[in-house]
Every structure is written in structure tokens, then in C-alpha cells.
Amino acid sequence: MRLRARAALIVVLLASVLAPASSARPSAGVDPGSGSGAGECAQTVAPPLGAVSPAPPPAWCSDLAAATDTAIRTANSWSDGFVSGVSHARLPASYLTFENARRVATRAATSLYRTQHFAHNGHWMVDIEGKGAPMGIYEGSALDFYTGPNNGGALMRPDAGFRFEDGRLIVEFEASAGMTVYGDRVWPEIVVTTAPAPSARETNGWYAAGLFGGYSTIGCAFPSDRLSECRVYDADKIIANLNAHSAAGAGVAFGGAPATEPLQRAWRLCGPSVPDAGCRDRFKVVLERDAVTIFVNGVRYMEHRGLPAASQLPDDLLRSTVYVYFGSWAYLVEPTVARVHWGAIAINPVPAIMR
Numbered sequence: 189m190r191l192r193a194r195a196a197l198i199v200v201l202l203a204s205v206l207a208p209a210s211s212a213r214p215s216a217g218v219d220p221g222s223g224s225g226a227g228e229c230a231q232t233v234a235p236p237l238g239a240v241s242p243a244p245p246p247a248w249c250s251d252l253a254a255a256t257d258t259a260i261r262t263a264n265s266w267s268d269g270f271v272s273g274v275s276h277a278r279l280p281a282s283y284l285t286f287e288n289a290r291r292v293a294t295r296a297a298t299s300l301y302r303t304q305h306f307a308h309n310g311h312w313m314v315d316i317e318g319k320g321a322p323m324g325i326y327e328g329s330a331l332d333f334y335t336g337p338n339n340g341g342a343l344m345r346p347d348a349g350f351r352f353e354d355g356r357l358i359v360e361f362e363a364s365a366g367m368t369v370y371g372d373r374v375w376p377e378i379v380v381t382t383a384p385a386p387s388a389r390e391t392n393g394w395y396a397a398g399l400f401g402g403y404s405t406i407g408c409a410f411p412s413d414r415l416s417e418c419r420v421y422d423a424d425k426i427i428a429n430l431n432a433h434s435a436a437g438a439g440v441a442f443g444g445a446p447a448t449e450p451l452q453r454a455w456r457l458c459g460p461s462v463p464d465a466g467c468r469d470r471f472k473v474v475l476e477r478d479a480v481t482i483f484v485n486g487v488r489y490m491e492h493r494g495l496p497a498a499s500q501l502p503d504d505l506l507r508s509t510v511y512v513y514f515g516s517w518a519y520l521v522e523p524t525v526a527r528v529h530w531g532a533i534a535i536n537p538v539p540a541i542m543r
Contacts, residue, residue: 247304287430293386300340336393362531396515428499439494
């Protein structure tokens, strides 16, 4: 929490960060200068952070099997349970994956250099690898917070756009977010934006939602300390921080932290011996012009309603086609492979198929 609080303060103080243009297309997940995967995989002993032995090795250590498409689509909704029976397989072509998204889109000098999405045993995952902090940069230093050299990850979105219906957009998903081994270093993040791909311009380097400079965006992060947080962006900067300690002027501000019942039991906290399947919670994010509400396993967990005009979702989010990204993000200061676990997803579900 202290790490994220300091980062959030600096993000608010920073102006937009400009970077050279790039194609920002779905890409391979490895930096060409990072070395061969075979030699590294031969030395891999421990499972990735967030995985319990026996677990599949990092996704790049073996060929991925053919994908199976299980998505259910309508004109403005999408549901997928990922229950296909495949093991260690690619995601189907109905999804766009943006591997190593920050480095590829913005050319940021981040030490996170490889990611890979894959499906396995009824859910989907993302492996993220970082080299550790660059020489001369240490955790908590000014350069660490101002440039985010140890932040990055991957993004996935359905190959479709969506629109708000009756002023509301609903995103549901399963994720094993409460794994204590993540600390405040690894988290799932939901991003809704008018951008069809990550931008070449960052609004901040700490969060997946910061990759969409020039576009209206809202991002919600779900760290393992269960302090949920959302940020609303205009084309250039954060205009509202929403969490247990920041209401951005909302008339109603509720929850965001496991301080009281039923919030304490709504979102599981899982020790290192608990497999991801035993830690997978069901999240629901409801977006409206002047309100953001999060439910966890059916319990209202955080709500900010009656946001003033300066903090509301930008008008073009409500009136334009938007894209929903599922981000797997990390801050890694030591050489690490981390694994983020996801399950069923649904956007404007009709009906929802969440287990």
C-alpha cells in the first residue's frame, strides 16, 4: 500500500509523458535482445510467482497447442468461460493480445521484457518476466517512481468494440487477485477506453491504463491487499482517483478496503500454498457517467456515486465505441517470473455465464 500510495502521488504530479511513435499492434512477448528462452528454461526450477507446484513452466518454455474458441457473442455483449479442455494452448483469434505492451507501444525502458498469454485447464493465464531493477536504480528512488522502469505487463481484449447501454457498461471477470505472494507487485487490471490499441504516449508508467494517452480511459486495479482502486483519465491525465481514501468529490463514497464485514469476507486472501483455483473470485465493475461500482462475489465492495462534472467519465466514453482490456501488470525489482490467473469474462452479459 505504501508503494502504491507514493506512486499515485507522483503520477498525479506528473504531466503526460511523450514517447516516440510505435505501431502498437499485437506483438510477440519477448525483447529481441533478451536472449534465448531455451537456456533460461533449462535452469527453471521454481514455479512462477503465483503458481503452486506442479504447475506448467513459463509459457515460453514449450510450444503452445492450438486454440479453442469458446466465446459467446451478440451485437453488444461477450461472454466466455474458457472451458474447452485445452492444456497449455494459445488464446483463440477472437482475442487480441498485446504482449510486453508497455515496451512495445511506448518504447519505455522497462526491465519487464517478456510476457505470454495462454489457456490451460479451464482458465487463462499470463506469465510476466522481469530482469530486475536496472543498474543505479533502486526501489523507492526518484527515477524508480518518476519513470517506472520496473513496471509493465500484457493486455488482452476481445476482438470487438462495445457501447454503453442506457448509460451503463458492465464488465465481469474471474481472477485470483488475492494471492499474498503478489504483495503489491502483481495485479489484474481492467481498462475501458476509446483506444483500439495501446498508444505511443503514456499518461503514466505505473498502470496498464496509462498506455492510452490521447484517449479517454478508466482503469481499475485489483491488488492482493484488496485495496481496490480506479482512475479516470481524459486524453492527457488522471482526472479522478477513486479508492478507500479518495472520493474525487463523489456524493456517495463507500468501501474499497476490507475494513468491515461483509467486505472482509467478500474477497479472499490466499497464502502461498493455495492453488489459483482456490483463490479465484468473481468481480463485477459497473461504469456510469457519474458512478463507478465494484462487486466482489456478489457483495458491493466499492462505490463512488454522484461524481462532480470534473471527475465524471468523459463524454466520449459513454457515446463512442469502447474497448475492454484485461491487463496483467507488475512492478518487479528482482529477476522474477510472475503468473496472473484469470477465469470467465463477460461484457454487457446477456445472460452472464460467470461460474
